[in-house]
Amino acid sequence: MSIKLGDASYEERVQEGVQNEFMRQAVASAQGRFRSGKQKQADKLGNWEDWRTLGEEIRTHTLENIDYYLQLLSDNVSKRGGNVFFAQTAEEANDYIQHVIKEKNAQKVVKSKSMVTEEIGMNEALEEVGADVVESDLGEWILQLDEDPPSHIVAPAVHKNKEQVKETFTEKKGYNQSSQPEELASFAREQLRQEFLSADVGITGCNFAVAESGAVTLVTNEGNARMATTIPDTQISVMGMERVVPTYEELDILVSLLTRAAVGQDLTSYVTSITGTRLEGETDGPEDYHLVIVDNGRSKILGTEFQSALHCIRCAACINVCPVYRHVGGHAYGSVYPGPIGAVLTPLLDGYEDHKELPYASSLCGACTEACPVKIPLHEQLIRHREIIVEQEKMTPRSERLAMKGFAKWGSSPAAYKMSTAMARSAMKPWTKDETVANGPGPLKGWTVNRDFPAPAKQTFRSWFKERQKGGES
Amino acid sequence: MTIMNRESFLNNVTANLHRPRRTEGVERPEWSVQPQDEVLSGLSQDELVDVLEKHCAVIHTEFKRTDRTGLAAVLKETVEGYAGKTIVASSDPRNADYGLHDFYQSIQDDGLEVHLWDEKEGKGNQAVAERADVGITFSDITLAESGTVTLFNNKYNGRAISLMPRNYIAIIPKSTIVPRLTQATKQIHEANEAGNDVASCVSFVSGPSNSADIEMNLIVGVHGPVEVTYIVVDD
Ligand code: SF4
Numbered sequence: 001m002s003i004k005l006g007d008a009s010y011e012e013r014v015q016e017g018v019q020n021e022f023m024r025q026a027v028a029s030a031q032g033r034f035r036s037g038k039q040k041q042a043d044k045l046g047n048w049e050d051w052r053t054l055g056e057e058i059r060t061h062t063l064e065n066i067d068y069y070l071q072l073l074s075d076n077v078s079k080r081g082g083n084v085f086f087a088q089t090a091e092e093a094n095d096y097i098q099h100v101i102k103e104k105n106a107q108k109v110v111k112s113k114s115m116v117t118e119e120i121g122m123n124e125a126l127e128e129v130g131a132d133v134v135e136s137d138l139g140e141w142i143l144q145l146d147e148d149p150p151s152h153i154v155a156p157a158v159h160k161n162k163e164q165v166k167e168t169f170t171e172k173k174g175y176n177q178s179s180q181p182e183e184l185a186s187f188a189r190e191q192l193r194q195e196f197l198s199a200d201v202g203i204t205g206c207n208f209a210v211a212e213s214g215a216v217t218l219v220t221n222e223g224n225a226r227m228a229t230t231i232p233d234t235q236i237s238v239m240g241m242e243r244v245v246p247t248y249e250e251l252d253i254l255v256s257l258l259t260r261a262a263v264g265q266d267l268t269s270y271v272t273s274i275t276g277t278r279l280e281g282e283t284d285g286p287e288d289y290h291l292v293i294v295d296n297g298r299s300k301i302l303g304t305e306f307q308s309a310l311h312c313i314r315c316a317a318c319i320n321v322c323p324v325y326r327h328v329g330g331h332a333y334g335s336v337y338p339g340p341i342g343a344v345l346t347p348l349l350d351g352y353e354d355h356k357e358l359p360y361a362s363s364l365c366g367a368c369t370e371a372c373p374v375k376i377p378l379h380e381q382l383i384r385h386r387e388i389i390v391e392q393e394k395m396t397p398r399s400e401r402l403a404m405k406g407f408a409k410w411g412s413s414p415a416a417y418k419m420s421t422a423m424a425r426s427a428m429k430p431w432t433k434d435e436t437v438a439n440g441p442g443p444l445k446g447w448t449v450n451r452d453f454p455a456p457a458k459q460t461f462r463s464w465f466k467e468r469q470k471g472g473e474s
Numbered sequence: 475m476t477i478m479n480r481e482s483f484l485n486n487v488t489a490n491l492h493r494p495r496r497t498e499g500v501e502r503p504e505w506s507v508q509p510q511d512e513v514l515s516g517l518s519q520d521e522l523v524d525v526l527e528k529h530c531a532v533i534h535t536e537f538k539r540t541d542r543t544g545l546a547a548v549l550k551e552t553v554e555g556y557a558g559k560t561i562v563a564s565s566d567p568r569n570a571d572y573g574l575h576d577f578y579q580s581i582q583d584d585g586l587e588v589h590l591w592d593e594k595e596g597k598g599n600q601a602v603a604e605r606a607d608v609g610i611t612f613s614d615i616t617l618a619e620s621g622t623v624t625l626f627n628n629k630y631n632g633r634a635i636s637l638m639p640r641n642y643i644a645i646i647p648k649s650t651i652v653p654r655l656t657q658a659t660k661q662i663h664e665a666n667e668a669g670n671d672v673a674s675c676v677s678f679v680s681g682p683s684n685s686a687d688i689e690m691n692l693i694v695g696v697h698g699p700v701e702v703t704y705i706v707v708d709d
Contacts, residue, residue, distance in 0.1 A: 030690050050509035057505050067484045068496040074477050080674070083475045086483035096478075138696055139687035162689050181688040185696055192697065197604065212663070213672045223637060223683035223698025229675070230633040231600070241487070246502050248659035248666070252510060256655060263686075266529070266620035267655065270698065271678035279674050281593040281629030284600055295483065302490040 003119045003336045003350045013332040030158045034320040037264020038371075045260075055257045056375040058250045059311035063302070069211040069244045070293065076214030080276025082289040090296050094125035097203075097236060100290055101131050104234050106200035110192075112218070112225035113137035114205025115314060116240045116294055118336045119349075122203075134195045136224040138188055145172040159329060192224070202228035202286070206239035207313075208254055209291075212247040215273040216291065219258055222269075229274050235286035237274070241293050242310040254313055261315040261373040297349040306381055309344050311374045318368035318378055324361050333358060340368035340378045344385070352389055359385035514619055514653035522618040522651045523706055529621035533681030534694050536703040545707055546577040549610070549643065552703050553581065556641040558608035562599075564631035565590040566612050572645065572707065593629045603634035609699070611635050613646045615661065619654040622680040623704070626673040633675050642699040644679070647709045 042048035062069055074084040087093035101109065109131050111117065123133045135144040139157035146168045148160075157165075162179045169175035169184060173191060177183045196202075207219045216237045218225040229235055245251050251273075259265045278285035301310055319325050319339030330338040335346040335355065343358040359382045362368075368378040488495040514525060523539070530537040540548045553561065561581070569575055569590075578588045589602040603609065611631055613623035623644040627633045636642050652658060655678070666672055683698030694700065 033686075033690055045509070045513070047509045047512070050507040054505055054507050054509065057503070061503055064491070065496055065500045067488045067491070068498075068500040070484060070487070071480070071497060074480060078475045078477050080671070081475055084477045084480070086477075086479040088479070088483055088486065092479070136697070137687070138685045142687070157687050158690065160688075162691075165688055181691045181693050182695075184688055185685060185693040189696055193604075196697075213666050215672060215676070221683065222685045222687075222696040224696070226633065226637050226677065227697050230637060248663040249656075250502075252655045252659040256510070265680075267617070267622055267678060267680050269533070269680050269683050271622075273672075273676040273678075275672055275674050277674070279628070282627075282632070282674060283591075283593060283596050283598075283629070284633045285627070285674055293483075295487070299487045299490045302487060303492050 003346060004354055005331070005334050005336065008334070013328075013334055028326050031320045031322075031326055034263060034316070038261055038317060038320070039264075041260040041264050041266070051253070051257060051260075052373055052375050054253055055313075055373050056311070058245070058253055059313075059374050060308070062244060062246060062250070063242060063307060063310050066241065066244065066302070069246060070241060072211040073209050073214060073244050074291075074293070076212070077276055077289075077291050078214075080214050082214065082276040082291055084291045084293065086293050086295075088295050090120035090294070093120050093238065093292050093294050093296070094122055096290075096292060097122060097238070098125055098129045100234070100236060101126060101129055101201060104200055104288075106131055106234070108132045108134065108195070108199045109201045109203055110134045110136050110195055110199035110228055110232065111140075111203045112205070112220065112228045113140050114203070114238060115336055116205055117203065117238050119240075120238075120294060120296060122238070131201075134192070134199070136192050136195065136228060137220075138185060138222055138224075141188060141192065142168060145169070159331070196227045196231050199228075199232045201234045201236060202232040203236045203238065204228050206237050206243050206291075207258065208245045208251055209239055209243055210246075210248055210251050210273070211244050213275055215248075215251075215275040217251060217255065217271060217273045219255060219268050220270050220272070221263075221265075226270055226272050229272060229286070230284050233286055234288040234290075235274075236290045236292060238292045238294060241295050241298055242312075257373040258313050258315050261313075261317040261371070301348050305384060306344070306348055308376050309341070309348060309381060311376055312341050312345070313374060314341075315373055317371040317373060318376075321367040321371045323363055323365065323367070328361070333361065340382070341376070344376075344378055344381045347385060352385075356389050359383075359389065510654070510656040513656070517618075517653065519648055519651060522653065523648060525618040526616065526621055526646075526651060526704070526706070529619070530681070530704060533621045534684070534702075535621060535681040536701070537706070538703060539706045539708070541708040542572055545572055545574075545645070545705065546580070548705055549574075549577060549645075550581065552643055552705070553586075553608055556608050556701065558586070558606075558641065560587040560589070560602070560606040561608045561610060562589045562591070562603045562606040562635050562639060563610040564612065564635055565592060566630055568612050568647075591630060591632045591635060599632050600634050600638070603632070603638040606639040608641045608643060609635040609637070609639040610643045610645065613644050613650050613704075615658040616646045616651045617654050617658060617678070617680075618651055620680050621704075622655070622678050624658050625677040625679060627675040627677060628673055633677065636677065636679055637698050640695075640699060641701045641703075642679075642682075643703045643705065646704055646706045648706055649709050651706075 077084050085096045126133045135141045142157045142165055165184055166179040175187055204225050206216045208217045259268050277289045318341050322339050325339045333342045335342050337345050343361050346358055347355045362382045364379050366379045527537045538548050582588050591599050614626050615624040682694050682702045683696045684694045685696045686692050
């Protein structure tokens with residue numbers, strides 16, 4: 001897996017998303033839940049705008065001085081016994097991680113949720129060297145068992161219902177209890193506990209790295225990141241280079257913005273700040289620690305009008321308010337990063353060529369910009385993408401006319417939020433009518449199949465969709 | 475330890491920023507707003523306890539309050555409520571001040587197994603934590619707003635105690651309560667500036683583990699503890 005997911009065309013992905021009744025309802029209700037949680041928090045604080053201003057100032061200052069802060073960070077991690085590897089590309093990052101795995105002769109790697117490791121395709125790289133990689137976040141584990149890609153950055157398995165989860169557990173793990181979420185979770189706890197206890201290496205992402213001390217901070221609710229940093233003797237943290245913060249004082253602000261904007265919590269159950277290796281006399285935590293700092297296209301965004309896209313703290317608030325995401329779901333974006341931020345970031349990281357429809361997956365209603373806790377002007381950046389695509393690159397996508405018309409119909413007014421699913425379907429006509437698609441300009445350039453990625457998204461999504469057609473509504 | 479590829483990586487970053495590399499002299503600016511300082515400011519310690527108690531309901535955490543003389547009884551009742559047979563606890567220097575040595579002795583006399591974290595036992599500590607029913611630690615800094623206990627994990631307070639058993643009890647000296655995360659991060663920042671190394675793991679724990687990954691239903695208890703009790707001790 002790399003930043004690009006699957007080999008279905010944008011039209012196909014959108015169509016699948018829109019036709020999938022359960023997924024759209026699940027997405028809409030997830031959006032609603034996250035949104036109202038965030039709103040409650042904003043009301044409680046009363047000065048949410050000040051928090052956003054502070055968040056923006058911190059991110060702006062940090063990115064403007066990112067060379068300084070990354071140097072400080074790496075010095076401090078090193079002082080605390082950790083190795084730091086700077087990876088310009090995904091390949092460099094994967095090579096280094098493979099090297100550590102081989103050196104440790106590791107058979108089993110346990111992971112906590114991390115988007116950057118998906119972006120660089122780390123799991124596949126680890127499997128190449130014979131390591132068994134276990135995702136330990138409940139949602140990610142379900143998807144891994146089912147070979148399905150995530151659809152929401154905070155709630156990756158939001159497109160699955162509990163019956164499907166039960167089926168997956170039964171088929172893959174011999175589960176024989178009910179589809180009650182508590183029972184399912186308790187089963188996952190037992191299964192994954194054994195995985196943690198037998199893992200040789202723990203791999204985590206990094207929400208924020210504190211330059212002044214070298215602390216890598218992980219924000220979670222399930223406790224899997226704590227397990228991954230407590231039990232295995234070797235630990236690797238992988239971070240996008242923009243994840244640095246100057247001191248603990250800024251960590252406070254960004255963690256507070258993240259948990260509030262993401263899930264409407266004052267803090268998540270666990271905020272865990274790990275610094276280097278375990279100290280003398282300590283008997284848990286890693287004795288061997290590695291921090292991998294990944295560029296993979298980020299530095300190209302520095303110094304451009306899109307620099308503020310690197311301010312993103314991956315809270316998904318923009319996704320939760322997006323009327324387009326609501327109707328097409330996460331898979332339609334064909335990227336590790338869905339929603340408005342995905343539409344901004346994916347073409348920047350991976351080029352316009354394969355993602356030129358994404359900037360059109362927006363009604364430009366501006367809800368994303370308003371929701372963003374660090375004030376990234378998302379919809380303005382989408383407009384700039386369109387201008388660049390149309391004017392400079394002369395790669396007018398066939399979806400342009402269709403997209404503009406289709407999205408404008410149901411995406412641009414507040415009423416769109418309330419639109420019934422039936423109405424939404426007719427509003428999506430340009431996508432679902434075969435002749436419309438066929439009448440467009442020539443077909444998209446075929447996907448250049450990179451590596452041997454078997455495109456699980458398309459297959460499982462389709463077969464699942466068929467099942468649902470047969471089984472009717474749940 | 476080693477730092478690899480740093481120069482080429484950072485030089486490339488700098489080139490994209492169209493300015494010379496910055497290796498020193500970067501100061502944080504004066505931020506235009508400081509909303510974090512206003513949260514719960516001016517509250518007395520007892521008012522903060524009330525805020526904490528209210529928030530415990532939000533985070534599915536049992537709240538209890540006592541004083542030093544009452545602590546043993548409250549702990550006993552809580553452990554019994556969890557049907558705890560095996561206890562793993564930190565060997566915190568505060569154990570003596572709060573009469574916990576006597577307490578642990580007395581429940582051992584009742585037939586319970588108590589393991590105090592001991593660096594000499596190496597991985598054995600974790601093995602006990604894995605089969606223990608209850609983990610017990612003190613809170614080092616307690617955040618009223620979010621119902622959070624801050625744990626500086628070290629050789630006396632292993633990471634696994636508050637993580638691996640099904641049930642977790644945090645003893646919260648009233649004096650450790652502050653309004654929010656801001657005061658805790660400030661304290662860590664200032665200690666770091668003063669040259670004191672930060673703990674290898676700082677855990678901010680707010681109630682039991684949970685997940686909403688299945689149909690957005692909140693499930694309490696995933697990888698970490700399923701049930702959590704906070705005991706505030708007037709000190
Ligand atoms: S762009 Fe803003 S709102 Fe969207 S995920 Fe990033 S920080 Fe959150």
